[in-house]
Amino acid sequence: MQGACSFCGNTEFKSKSVEYVYRRGEKMLVVNGVPCTQCTYCGERYYEAEVLSKIESDFEAIENGTREVEKHLSVPVEDFSRLVG
Ligand SMILES: [Zn+2]
Numbered sequence: 001m002q003g004a005c006s007f008c009g010n011t012e013f014k015s016k017s018v019e020y021v022y023r024r025g026e027k028m029l030v031v032n033g034v035p036c037t038q039c040t041y042c043g044e045r046y047y048e049a050e051v052l053s054k055i056e057s058d059f060e061a062i063e064n065g066t067r068e069v070e071k072h073l074s075v076p077v078e079d080f081s082r083l084v085g
Contacts, residue, residue, distance in 0.1 A: 005039040005041065008039060008041050008042040008044070010041035012039075012040045013037045013039055013040060013046070014037070015035065016036055016045075017035055017036075018033075018034055018038075018045065019031070019034070020055060022056070028075075029069075031058070034051060034055070035047075035048070035051060036051070
């Protein structure tokens with residue numbers, strides 16, 4: 001990561017491995033261990049274009065049925081207006 005964070009202007013970053021959630025409409029793909037560079041001040045994450053296109057291709061492959069995913073998660077979805085408490 002070169003230069004400053006586009007959100008807060010901080011110039012210090014660290015390399016991290018994170019969980020990335022790719023979403024297209026109602027479909028999602030969660031990828032663990034994705035390399036990124038994170039702003040040490042605000043936490044904004046920056047990904048290499050190559051990393052993002054790899055995730056997108058993987059999503060396509062799963063959609064086309066040419067690739068099996070490691071596991072599936074069942075995710076409950078709520079609207080804030082319906083929340084209790
Ligand atoms: Zn920042």
